[in-house]
Amino acid sequence: MKRISTLLVLATLAFSANAAQPAKEQPALTGCAAKRQAIVEQIEQAKAHNNSNQQAGLEKALSEVDANCTDAGLRKEREQKVLEARHEVNQRTKDLDKAMKKGDPERINKRKDKLAEAKKELQEAVEDLER
CATH class of the missing domain: 1.10.287 (Helix Hairpins)
Structure with a gap:
């Protein structure tokens, strides 16, 4: 659980860094959707850099978000x-x-x-x- 939390924090930080890039004309995501999107973007970056360990961890974090994340929670x-x-x-x-x-x-x-x-x-x- 601690590792998943760490991965989510890293994904969130990376998402913040990506926020400085030009907007893609999409409505701003919030809550679990934003969290999910941040992880998906990190998975794409991990794939682009052939970082299979990071990709595996992020995919696990993504499955945890899909299974357990609710906006209210x-x-x-x-x-x-x-x-x-x-x-x-x-x-x-x-x-x-x-x-x-x-x-x-x-x-x-x-x-x-x-x-x-x-x-x-x-x-x-x-x-x-x-x-």
Whole structure:
């Protein structure tokens, strides 16, 4: 299951990279259809580069999406990720406040970095939710 999740994340990231290419005049896909299309595009790229291991993994991910993905379930999963990311941002903000009260510059910088990372993850989760 962990491997499938990793493959889906990789497929999603690759889909994001392909989004910068010119549009094909198709209506924007959302939910499971978008997820499926992203995987199909990755399979085509894997075929083009003769990467049979990646292709096999992506085909397995595609069959999992076909068998198990529902738009409602996907939306719920993405909403949960947004909630978790918001909680993480709140926690990191509290940690930064504590570090600032103690006045340790090294700790403050670490906490700022962690807060920035948490905010980035929140933004990514929100963007995923909107797809």
